[in-house]
Amino acid sequence: MTNLDEKLTFKRGLTLKNRFMMSPMTTKMSFFDGTVTNDEINYYGLRSGEIGAVITGAANVQDNGKGWDGELSIADDKFIPGLAKLAANIKKNGTKAIVQIFHAGRMTDSGVLHGVQPVSASAVAAERDNAQTPRAMEEQEINELIENFKKATKRAIQAGFDGVELHGANTYIIQQFFSPHSNRRNDEWGGTLEKRYKFINDLVDGVTEVVDKSGVKNFIVGYRFSPEEYENPGISMDDTMFLLDKLADKPLDYLHLSENDFKRVSISKDHQDKTILEYVHDKINGRVPLVGVGGVSSREDANDVLKNGELIAVGGQMLLDPHFVVKILSGQDSSIHHTLSLFDTDALMISNGVLGFLDQKMPEKIIK
Template sequence: MTKFTDETKFASGATLKNRLMMSPMTTTQSFYNGEITKDEIEYYSDRAAGLGAVITGAANVEDLGKGWFGELSVAHDEMIPGLSALAKGIQSKDTKAILQIVHAGRMTHSAELNGEQIVSASDIPALRDDAETPRAQTLEEVKETIKSFGEATRRAIQSGFDGIELHGANTYLIQQFFSPHSNRRTDEYGGDRDHRFNFIKEMLVEVFAAVDEYATKPFIVGYRFSPEEFETPGIRMDDTKWLVDQLSESRLDYLHVSLNKYASVSRDENYKAQGRLAYVRDWVNGRKPVVGVGGVRTRQDVENVLEVADLVAVGQQILFDPTWAVKLISGNDAAMVQIPFKDAVEITPLSLPLYEFAAARYHSVILS
């Protein structure tokens, strides 16, 4: 059985010292323009010890891709000095720094975009109460957005990061192009699965072109995806099986399955024999390392994930237990934070923006 202390060597040649990763999480700690703050650098640096890699929260690749106030940005060269400080802070703990990059697409609001209308693959609003109707990107805009992912990759390399993770999950723009719910286009980026995959395929070309041109050492490129959508029509397990096969034949270093619970089971009656993560592992069939995530808090959780995946990403536990990985490695499990997260909000030192975000999420306080 794989142990969390085992090294991992990716196809790119990069190596993680162990199988533990910090999962990307929203922190809302950046400045209004997406520039990194001192609080955010300290936040990641404080949590990096003991981990093989830290995956940052999402950084938008262009201004119209901003998803929320306080979101990190990698859309402009002016961001490079701050991003460099972030990478160095993580790497100071002998931990790889991976920048997650994203375009929110329709999963944002015009208020976050200075009044600009939100955009997506098509003019179909998301199925949520506060959803706005997006404007379908023109063909030229689609191609520019694809190039933006390549430019963001260049900036990540020039900032000193060890890699990037493409945020193709949680219904953001990359997923919107693959989803039959959000993508009703009739050009080369819409229609059947092959055409809806063209955005992803061309984005990977741009990303790896930047890696080949600018990286002077092994550079990690991962991809995060959500295996199912609740919308009808929407992404189903059959679609994900097809997507996983395409991604497994690419140059990607790993595939990261976005799940709330690592043992969660599909809604599809044809895929209930095992968990979603186990199905992905079977479909990948050893071609790429698979990252499992979702509700990992204990040593037993880590071992459970490594039965059906190659690496373990830990999110909320590390948010409220910054030295969790050190405790796990040293066998100090008794010192791990074990209380409910809604209670941990009040006893964990957090910057004000992150505290307010966490408090609102976990309903532990009423904000004035």
């Protein structure tokens, strides 16, 4: 059994000092144009130094990919100085800094985009209240988007990050190209499972090639994915097994299964003999390290994740207690904070935007 404090070295040479990563969580604290703020830098600094790696909240790679106000941007060279300060502040005491890069696709609106219509693989609105119908991207725009992910990766290298995580999860644009709900194209980017995978294939090849040709040492590339969709049609576990078979053979450093509960069982009747995490881990079969996430708030949870994964990502619990990891690693489990009083939000540097989100996700943990 792997120990929580065991090091892990990725294919590209980067070593994490323990098995914990901070799960990517938007701070909703960036400046209106996506520039990192000092509050945000301090928020991450408070949570680094003990944990193996911090993955930042999603950063958009081009302007029409912005999903919400207060989101980070990596869409222009002008953001590099701020991002460099952020990376340096995370990289304290050996913690590694990874920036998550994304495009929201149809999961944004013309309010956030100041009058611009959102884009996606096809002109199909998401199944959620008040969802706007996006514009289907032209082929040239798809190629430009891949180029912008590559440029964002170069900026992450220049800013001194230790890696990028491609955000292929949580219904944003990378997932939208793979999903039969949002991708109804009949050109080379859609129509069959293989074709719906083309965007991911070209994106991963493009980004990993940028890293490998850049000459940078120990810079990693991870990929986050969601295992299934509730929509019909939607991504099924069979689709995900296909995706994993492809991705596990790519030059990626880790795969990251995005879930709210690491014990979750699939909605597909053919995949209910074990947890989704276990199906995914078995499919990958040691080809690349797997990160598990969702509801980890104790040593027991962390050890459970390691039974079917190599790394543990911690989200909400790192908001409640920035020193969660060191308390576990030094046997001070009884002093872990599991709740948040509204009086603590300043000390914990939690913005109102994140507080509202937490109140929806874990209302029982917020003491009012």
